[in-house]
Amino acid sequence: xxxxxxxxxxxxxxxxxxxxxxxxxxxxxxxxxxxxxxxxxxxxxxxxxxxxxxxxxxxxxxxxxxxxxxxxxxxxxxxxxxxxxxxxxxxxxxxxxxxxxxxxxxxxxxxxxxxxxxxxxxxxxxxxxxxxxxxxxxxxxxxxxxxxxxxxxxxxxxxxxxxxxxxxxxxxxxxxxxxxxxxxxxxxxxxxxxxxxxxxxxxxxxxxxxxxxxxxxxxxxxxxxxxxxxxxxxxxxxxxxxxxxxxxxxxxxxxxxxxxxxxxxxxxxxxxxxxxxxxxxxxxxxxxxxxxxxxxxxxxxxxxxxxxxxxxxxxxxxxxx
Amino acid sequence: xxxxxxxxxxxxxxxxxxxxxxxxxxxxxxxxxxxxxxxxxxxxxxxxxxxxxxxxxxxxxxxxxxxxxxxxxxxxxxxxxxxxxxxxxxxxxxxxxxxxxxxxxxxxxxxxxxxxxxxxxxxxxxxxxxxxxxxxxxxxxxxxxxxxxxxxxxxxxxxxxxxxxxxxxxxxxxxxxxxxxxxxxxxxxxxxxxxxxxxxxxxxxxxxxxxxxxxxxxxxxxxxxxxxxxxxxxxxxxxxxxxxxxxxxxxxxxxxxxxxxxxxxxxxxxxxxxxxxxxxxxxxxxxxxxxxxxxxxxxxxxxxxxxxxxxxxxxxxxxxx
Numbered sequence: 001x002x003x004x005x006x007x008x009x010x011x012x013x014x015x016x017x018x019x020x021x022x023x024x025x026x027x028x029x030x031x032x033x034x035x036x037x038x039x040x041x042x043x044x045x046x047x048x049x050x051x052x053x054x055x056x057x058x059x060x061x062x063x064x065x066x067x068x069x070x071x072x073x074x075x076x077x078x079x080x081x082x083x084x085x086x087x088x089x090x091x092x093x094x095x096x097x098x099x100x101x102x103x104x105x106x107x108x109x110x111x112x113x114x115x116x117x118x119x120x121x122x123x124x125x126x127x128x129x130x131x132x133x134x135x136x137x138x139x140x141x142x143x144x145x146x147x148x149x150x151x152x153x154x155x156x157x158x159x160x161x162x163x164x165x166x167x168x169x170x171x172x173x174x175x176x177x178x179x180x181x182x183x184x185x186x187x188x189x190x191x192x193x194x195x196x197x198x199x200x201x202x203x204x205x206x207x208x209x210x211x212x213x214x215x216x217x218x219x220x221x222x223x224x225x226x227x228x229x230x231x232x233x234x235x236x237x238x239x240x241x242x243x244x245x246x247x248x249x250x251x252x253x254x255x256x257x258x259x260x261x262x263x264x265x266x267x268x269x270x271x272x273x274x275x276x277x278x279x280x281x282x283x284x285x286x287x288x289x290x291x292x293x294x295x296x297x298x299x300x301x302x303x304x305x306x307x308x309x310x311x312x313x314x315x316x317x318x319x320x321x
Numbered sequence: 322x323x324x325x326x327x328x329x330x331x332x333x334x335x336x337x338x339x340x341x342x343x344x345x346x347x348x349x350x351x352x353x354x355x356x357x358x359x360x361x362x363x364x365x366x367x368x369x370x371x372x373x374x375x376x377x378x379x380x381x382x383x384x385x386x387x388x389x390x391x392x393x394x395x396x397x398x399x400x401x402x403x404x405x406x407x408x409x410x411x412x413x414x415x416x417x418x419x420x421x422x423x424x425x426x427x428x429x430x431x432x433x434x435x436x437x438x439x440x441x442x443x444x445x446x447x448x449x450x451x452x453x454x455x456x457x458x459x460x461x462x463x464x465x466x467x468x469x470x471x472x473x474x475x476x477x478x479x480x481x482x483x484x485x486x487x488x489x490x491x492x493x494x495x496x497x498x499x500x501x502x503x504x505x506x507x508x509x510x511x512x513x514x515x516x517x518x519x520x521x522x523x524x525x526x527x528x529x530x531x532x533x534x535x536x537x538x539x540x541x542x543x544x545x546x547x548x549x550x551x552x553x554x555x556x557x558x559x560x561x562x563x564x565x566x567x568x569x570x571x572x573x574x575x576x577x578x579x580x581x582x583x584x585x586x587x588x589x590x591x592x593x594x595x596x597x598x599x600x601x602x603x604x605x606x607x608x609x610x611x612x613x614x615x616x617x618x619x620x621x622x623x624x625x626x627x628x629x630x631x632x633x634x635x636x637x638x639x640x641x642x
């Protein structure tokens with residue numbers, strides 16, 4: 001059995017191409033890194049990699065992580081500036097015995113020392129988004145922190161190896177140096193080839209309070225079906241944060257076990273995710289929760305067309321605002 | 322019931338003073354922050370705060386975190402340079418809704434904007450340690466990465482509130498920008514006032530592979546005694562990493578449940594820790610593991626005297642080398 005699952009529609013092209021690797025007996029690490037890198041490279045995904053939205057200070061600071069489910073080794077980068085593919089740096093760091101989680105200037109220095117390509121990651125389109133948000137924040141009192149779509153991709157290969165990768169520009173308008181859950185093991189991602197893997201997207205500050213990805217994997221270890229593990233963890237975290245912290249942000253997760261069974265859970269209106277397995281061609285699903293259960297259906301052609309138009313629409317187009 | 326437990330002998334003075342706060346009905350957050358700050362301020366503790374050992378690049382980069390077990394809110398800083406008390410910055414960040422985990426330049430900018438005091442944290446003694454290690458690494462082939470004693474302090478107050486704080490200069494000779502487990506929720510620390518808290522010290526890269534602190538709290542939630550939770554998590558992580566990753570570094574933990582019962586576990590020869598509760602004056606224990614169980618006894622006067630001499634001995638003194 002082989003399989004891949006990812007947060008958000010944006011992973012579709014990456015998963016479609018990378019599943020060829022798995023279909024042909026290739027390794028999950030290769031599939032996951034190449035799928036995440038494809039999302040990073042696409043300029044119209046505004047929350048990951050090239051074209052990602054900047055921090056409050058106007059700089060694109062990128063976070064990424066990679067975990068190898070065979071060895072439990074992981075690598076992570078935070079606040080990495082102007083390196084083309086943060087996921088490749090995280091993957092390289094996962095092979096280091098020490099210093100495998102690097103942030104800021106140190107992460108950039110190490111990436112350059114290893115020959116990773118420099119690239120100016122701030123696009124003209126992202127600058128327009130940034131200016132618009134600055135105006136909205138001042139004029140209309142909108143929260144500056146709305147928008148935080150991390151790509152998280154899990155792979156299972158025919159050899160039984162699993163891995164997971166994440167990549168994000170983080171909370172839009174975040175403070176310089178802010179880390180969310182995406183580079184934090186146990187919160188944004190966790191992977192154990194003997195059990196399964198999980199990855200999260202949403203308000204990192206809240207996802208971290210529950211060690212969300214680790215807890216999902218732990219429940220799968222206890223025999224829970226992936227869908228039950230995902231739903232129960234998201235619901236319980238939401239309830240706990242409402243009771244204890246008084247509020248809760250967006251929480252969405254996907255997971256897969258070593259048999260290739262998958263689950264997805266969310267507390268938002270529409271959370272899209274992508275799955276491909278030996279038995280299922282790459283498919284975009286739209287998920288929403290009713291009561292304490294997440295339901296999902298394949299995205300139809302209209303939704304896919306609207307999505308394609310929306311991500312390319314001029315900034316400030318009232319039809320998509 | 323009130324209680325405090327901390328990693329390493331170095332927490333003794335801080336715990337002795339901060340327990341007065343708890344004894345008099347004060348809050349655990351105040352006790353934990355003041356106890357950690359006292360460790361940070363003491364120049365002869367070379368792995369925390371002022372006098373902490375520098376990174377490979379010769380700069381002292383400090384990590385710290387604080388978690389409030391009532392709300393599950395936490396704040397963390399990483400690679401903070403020349404701010405007197407990282408724990409106080411982490412505590413202030415735990416009150417922020419967003420951007421509560423800040424690293425590098427951004428963490429420093431925020432700390433300064435909030436009025437936290439600047440302080441040159443690199444001491445002449447730390448420079449001597451650094452020069453000595455550089456020579457050892459080149460001349461004797463020693464690992465540059467030996468030495469990583471994080472202070473982690475847990476507090477339980479008479480109101481039933483718990484909190485935890487960590488502070489460290491991280492792995493000695495670490496790469497610029499390296500984060501270990503100390504600022505990472507779930508790995509270096511976790512706290513839930515309805516259950517208990519745990520905190521870890523050792524090789525962060527390995528402690529993070531198992532979400533060590535979260536897993537200990539989770540086992541206490543399931544009804545396990547703190548000592549059993551600590552021992553089982555450390556032993557299982559050690560076995561798992563040997564089997565899957567092929568090696569394992571130092572792993573030491575302390576924990577306390579909401580009843581004030583405590584536990585400590587380690588895989589090293591002698592791990593010291595400090596406990597004070599309503600029923601027990603502040604005491605230094607020396608722990609070591611036999612088979613799959615950690616045993617500990619109070620440190621005697623000779624050990625305490627040797628410790629005091631060792632931390633103040635001239636760098637390179639053969640008696641303490």
